[in-house]
Amino acid sequence: MSARAQRAPRQTPAPVSVSVTLAGWVLLTMDGLRLALPQKDILTIELVSALQPARDGGDEVGWFAQDAQRWPVYCLDRRFTPAPALAATARVCVLFRSDERILGLAGTQVSLLAADEDLSVPPLPACLARPGSPLIGLALHRHAIVAVAHAPALGRHLSPLTAAHGG
Amino acid sequence: VAEQRAAWLFDFGAGLRAAVGGQHLAEYLRAPEVVEVPLAPALARGVLVWRERLVPLLDLGLLAGNDDGRGESVGAIVLAYQQTPESPLEYGALALAAAPREIGVRDELACDLPAEPAFWGALAASCITYEGRPTPILRVRNIFTLALVAPDAPLRATPAAAISVAEPEIGANQTCAVNDAFVPCLEFVAPEEMPPTAVEPAGTAEASAPANGWTHVPEESTFGDVPMLRRATAEPQGMFSRSVLFYRRLRETVRRYRLPEPRRFWPRLAAGAATVLAVLLLWNFFGAPKETPVSDNESSRTRPVVNVAPAKITRAAVPAAPVQPPK
Numbered sequence: 001m002s003a004r005a006q007r008a009p010r011q012t013p014a015p016v017s018v019s020v021t022l023a024g025w026v027l028l029t030m031d032g033l034r035l036a037l038p039q040k041d042i043l044t045i046e047l048v049s050a051l052q053p054a055r056d057g058g059d060e061v062g063w064f065a066q067d068a069q070r071w072p073v074y075c076l077d078r079r080f081t082p083a084p085a086l087a088a089t090a091r092v093c094v095l096f097r098s099d100e101r102i103l104g105l106a107g108t109q110v111s112l113l114a115a116d117e118d119l120s121v122p123p124l125p126a127c128l129a130r131p132g133s134p135l136i137g138l139a140l141h142r143h144a145i146v147a148v149a150h151a152p153a154l155g156r157h158l159s160p161l162t163a164a165h166g167g
Numbered sequence: 168v169a170e171q172r173a174a175w176l177f178d179f180g181a182g183l184r185a186a187v188g189g190q191h192l193a194e195y196l197r198a199p200e201v202v203e204v205p206l207a208p209a210l211a212r213g214v215l216v217w218r219e220r221l222v223p224l225l226d227l228g229l230l231a232g233n234d235d236g237r238g239e240s241v242g243a244i245v246l247a248y249q250q251t252p253e254s255p256l257e258y259g260a261l262a263l264a265a266a267p268r269e270i271g272v273r274d275e276l277a278c279d280l281p282a283e284p285a286f287w288g289a290l291a292a293s294c295i296t297y298e299g300r301p302t303p304i305l306r307v308r309n310i311f312t313l314a315l316v317a318p319d320a321p322l323r324a325t326p327a328a329a330i331s332v333a334e335p336e337i338g339a340n341q342t343c344a345v346n347d348a349f350v351p352c353l354e355f356v357a358p359e360e361m362p363p364t365a366v367e368p369a370g371t372a373e374a375s376a377p378a379n380g381w382t383h384v385p386e387e388s389t390f391g392d393v394p395m396l397r398r399a400t401a402e403p404q405g406m407f408s409r410s411v412l413f414y415r416r417l418r419e420t421v422r423r424y425r426l427p428e429p430r431r432f433w434p435r436l437a438a439g440a441a442t443v444l445a446v447l448l449l450w451n452f453f454g455a456p457k458e459t460p461v462s463d464n465e466s467s468r469t470r471p472v473v474n475v476a477p478a479k480i481t482r483a484a485v486p487a488a489p490v491q492p493p494k
Contacts, residue, residue, distance in 0.1 A: 033205065080205035125223045127259065127311045128214070133206040138214060138221050145202045145214060145221065 024114045027146060028094055030107035031078045031087060034146045036119060036139065039112070041151035043095045048073075048086060048106055051093065059159070061086040064095060064104050071095060073104030074158045080135075082158060098155020105158070113141075121148045132157070171273040174304060176297070177244060179228040180264035183284070185291070185303045186272070193245040193258060195267060199224070201243075212262055217245055223311060226262040231284045242266060248307040259311035270297060272304065289313055 022039040029035075051062030051073055059082040060072035073093045075083040090106040113119055121137040128138075134153035139146045173189035196215070201224055203213040210230040214221045224243055243260045244267055250257065276295035280287055280303060287294075290310055291303035 078203070078205070122221070125259070125311060126313065127225055128204055128207045128211050128223050130206055130208055135204075135206055138204065140216065140219070140221060143216075145216070147205060 023116045024112060025116070025119050026094060027111045027113065027141070028105060028107040029109050030076055030090070030105075033076070033078055033080070034141070034144055035105075035107075036146045036148045037094065037096055037151055037154070041096045041098075043097060043102060045092055045094050045110055046104075048090050048093050051086075059084075061106060064093065071102045071104055072159065073106055075106045080157075096151050096155070098152045101155060101159075103155045103158055105154070119146065119148070171271050174270050174272045175244070175267045176270050176302065177261060177263055177267050178265040179226070179231075179262070181228055181231070183228055183231050185227070185287070185305050186270060186295075186297075187246060187305050187307055189269065191246045191248060191307045192267070193247045196243045196245065196260070199243045199260070215243065215260060217258065217260070220258065222258045222260050224260040224262055225310065227286075228262070228264070230286055246307050246310075248311065250308055250312060257311070259307070261310070
């Protein structure tokens with residue numbers, strides 16, 4: 001060991017805060033529609049059998065409850081309109097963040113894409129875009145067309161910000 | 168003689184029709200498989216997968232309020248365009264009620280754009296009278312890059328009133344039918360083979376035709392550029408696609424590897440042949456190897472074991488003629 005190394009005080013490793021940014025996509029299939037959401041916006045994936053029935057008369061088809069909190073879960077039809085009831089084919093629901101809220105979306109099945117590059121998302125052509133649409137692009141994945149959504153905009157589409165949810 | 172350009176006439180159904188410059192045509196699909204896009208504007212039928220890319224499919228008939236044709240099996244024309252001259256090629260498709268027809272456009276046919284439907288003002292670059300009816304010439308990039316007013320149902324979260332319409336790009340008393348909508352800036356190349364600069368100079372496109380051949384236009388031309396297009400409606404889609412692609416590639420190959428004209432070809436060939444002959448003669452005089460000297464040493468010769476050489480015939484060896492006894 002050199003003299004310089006002997007004189008140097010021993011460095012205590014500082015606590016390191018590790019922030020993990022999830023990459024990749026979550027593909028949710030529902031009513032013939034394939035929807036992609038970034039994995040970084042997903043909190044959990046649950047079975048629809050764990051949902052509590054909806055009683056509030058809103059567009060939600062159920063509630064997911066945990067630790068004295070509950071979050072609304074919605075179901076979309078082929079035209080991307082909130083369905084009044086849970087689809088018969090729905091098996092799972094994906095809970096995602098949207099504007100400091102947590103919302104759920106039910107579907108038939110979920111698959112994960114590990115990397116962002118697994119889905120090439122060209123921007124939505126202007127002729128297919130509408131103001132307020134949560135869709136930001138269309139992609140091809142295994143010869144199927146996937147609609148890529150922006151999670152906050154999807155939340156606003158499912159439930160306008162004026163509505164009170166949660167807690 | 169007025170400049171004439173080729174254009175393609177599209178029938179959108181319910182009497183709605185328009186044309187685009189011939190350089191925009193990419194492919195006519197007879198019965199494409201269309202995937203509906205949720206929350207898309209009302210004029211959008213969806214997207215179709217064309218050559219491993221997603222192409223939006225618009226129906227201008229729906230934009231005009233003709234909702235009867237939705238869901239019917241229609242053809243689609245894939246169009247190529249550039250948002251700016253430097254930008255890469257992009258593609259969009261229009262739903263058609265009939266196969267496209269090729270027509271000729273020149274300035275003498277220019278007329279005022281009809282007031283209805285109003286969206287022609289945002290899409291048209293000019294207007295001509297064809298078959299006694301005003302026919303807009305569309306600027307293709309405007310079709311797919313502008314947000315057009317359509318009888319949309321409002322989205323859940325935002326009102327549809329936020330959709331705006333672009334200002335009309337064609338004024339009243341339009342007198343020029345052949346304008347920038349016919350700039351031969353695009354020659355379609357298969358996407359996987361597309362060079363970075365697929366721009367050809369003006370005059371090289373098929374749109375430039377002999378002047379004396381257009382004295383009684385408009386009339387349907389002979390589909391010399393895309394020979395299979397007229398038969399497209401009676402053939403399967405895949406066969407049509409392959410045929411058009413084959414003919415285009417064949418034409419490109421012929422143009423690329425075309426032999427020079429005989430007037431230029433023969434003098435060069437003769438000069439080359441003369442040069443080769445001269446080189447051979449010079450080499451024969453100065454550079455060719457001499458005869459190999461053979462030693463006269465008897466021992467150096469290889470004596471054959473069996474002499475198979477023909478015997479040297481001398482006069483002595485020739486048998487003398489028989490002597491006839493004296494009579």
